[in-house]
Amino acid sequence: MKNHSLFLCFFIFSAQMGFGQKVFKITDGELQFVHPKEGVYIKKNNVFYLVRLEHADNYKMLSEGLKYELSARNTDEIEKRKKDSSTVSASDIIKYDFKKLDVLKFTTKNDITYNDNYRLYKFNPNFFVVSILEDSIQRPRNEYLFHYVVLDFGNNKKIIYHPEGFIVPTKQKVQFLFRKEEINDSFKSYDIAANPELKASDIHLVNGGSLILNHDFYKIDTLQNKKVRIKNIYNQTLIDKKFDSIAFNAFFIAGYKNNKIELYNYTFRNLKLDSIKSFSFQSFYPSIQVIDHNNLRNINLAGTNYTSSDLNYYMSFNHFFPNQECRFNITKKDDYFYFETDCINSIIRNYSGYESRFKIKNSNEFETIQFLDQPSSFILYSEMMGYTHKDPFIIYTKLKNGKFNLNSLEYLLTEKPAKEIEDFNTVLPKNLDSVYDEWQQIYRIEKNGLFTFYPIIKDIKYKKLEEFQGNYARFELPNGQKGWLSLQGKEYLDN
Numbered sequence: 001m002k003n004h005s006l007f008l009c010f011f012i013f014s015a016q017m018g019f020g021q022k023v024f025k026i027t028d029g030e031l032q033f034v035h036p037k038e039g040v041y042i043k044k045n046n047v048f049y050l051v052r053l054e055h056a057d058n059y060k061m062l063s064e065g066l067k068y069e070l071s072a073r074n075t076d077e078i079e080k081r082k083k084d085s086s087t088v089s090a091s092d093i094i095k096y097d098f099k100k101l102d103v104l105k106f107t108t109k110n111d112i113t114y115n116d117n118y119r120l121y122k123f124n125p126n127f128f129v130v131s132i133l134e135d136s137i138q139r140p141r142n143e144y145l146f147h148y149v150v151l152d153f154g155n156n157k158k159i160i161y162h163p164e165g166f167i168v169p170t171k172q173k174v175q176f177l178f179r180k181e182e183i184n185d186s187f188k189s190y191d192i193a194a195n196p197e198l199k200a201s202d203i204h205l206v207n208g209g210s211l212i213l214n215h216d217f218y219k220i221d222t223l224q225n226k227k228v229r230i231k232n233i234y235n236q237t238l239i240d241k242k243f244d245s246i247a248f249n250a251f252f253i254a255g256y257k258n259n260k261i262e263l264y265n266y267t268f269r270n271l272k273l274d275s276i277k278s279f280s281f282q283s284f285y286p287s288i289q290v291i292d293h294n295n296l297r298n299i300n301l302a303g304t305n306y307t308s309s310d311l312n313y314y315m316s317f318n319h320f321f322p323n324q325e326c327r328f329n330i331t332k333k334d335d336y337f338y339f340e341t342d343c344i345n346s347i348i349r350n351y352s353g354y355e356s357r358f359k360i361k362n363s364n365e366f367e368t369i370q371f372l373d374q375p376s377s378f379i380l381y382s383e384m385m386g387y388t389h390k391d392p393f394i395i396y397t398k399l400k401n402g403k404f405n406l407n408s409l410e411y412l413l414t415e416k417p418a419k420e421i422e423d424f425n426t427v428l429p430k431n432l433d434s435v436y437d438e439w440q441q442i443y444r445i446e447k448n449g450l451f452t453f454y455p456i457i458k459d460i461k462y463k464k465l466e467e468f469q470g471n472y473a474r475f476e477l478p479n480g481q482k483g484w485l486s487l488q489g490k491e492y493l494d495n
Contacts, residue, residue, distance in 0.1 A: 329341075
């Protein structure tokens, strides 16, 4: 017997807020039962309908209201659903305070030898997470992040609707219904444990793209007084503060207010570091470098010192394009140094020749030269590092008197360089006591007992200068003042 071809369309424009989440009231008919795969069934005027809901990941549509259709169903289908053990009858649904879910975690009890286990917990006011526990040590992988809304059918019949299924409070227990049969069957039996505060590994998600500010669900809202705050698609404020500005990446949010910095994760929990002078986002890992008081720390998503156990999964970098590099060799023959490469156009601007081997100018002045007899390369572009090289390439030469010069490679390879090439080379530091290649065209240079990282800080002024630890290097000035230097060239003095 076929179903009736009757469709009724509805759109709920207004909805109340419940415990920080959207509550949509469905008043067309009386709730009958909920099925994990098929969805919600109601009865209206003695006709059974399947409620075809707008997808819970359609954030734009949900911000305006909930669209659904009623599709009339025949008696055979209704009887089949009633007999299905996965179906939850409306008569079993009870009044329930969904706030309880904020501090609980639910873990399935499969035999891990044969099946994965799953863990569900509340991530923030708008999202749940389901983790996969796929080995005997119960290490979770936070695989599923899903937004949810509450459907209110009246008579204390409220359920949670999300893209993967439903959460239904019943007389026996809270039932977690999933469209995926394996997960749905797993949640027929579970343990409940307190989950008062998420650990760093709980917050690290396999796919948290929906959380990123100004991406899908959350946005930075600018007020008339130019202050900013964070809101969701329902125009709810997530952090009850107004900031002068906000910076963010995929893991952390930094709010600037009255020359102070506050750090948050995407649970919108304040990490409670009360004396941050500076911070540096890490590109791919759930950690952030901070200068806290006078100390450099690597902080995890919970606001404590980062360790490898805070990683929920190890990221693959295979999806990035390989770096674009210019490979070269520097050799010496008969007291002359030679530069060999197949990408000279990346070294010498406006070069129109076809040579691949070049004599280095002023070779008779040099005892040695950087990269001699070491096949090397310059990175021209790196998608993974977000790096594009723009300035002329620099190398150092060691003079026969034991001193060092920084030189423009373009200058050394050009027989008659243009004035701008000469000028650039002229201002590079010369007659140095020592040179060390710190990283990708950043040099630690010494002259007359003082140091600097060139070209980050061009003035050679530091009494002591340590190697960079990520984004920061420790320094001491001649007057004894200590502090941290960032890769961006900003100093942060100790208190």
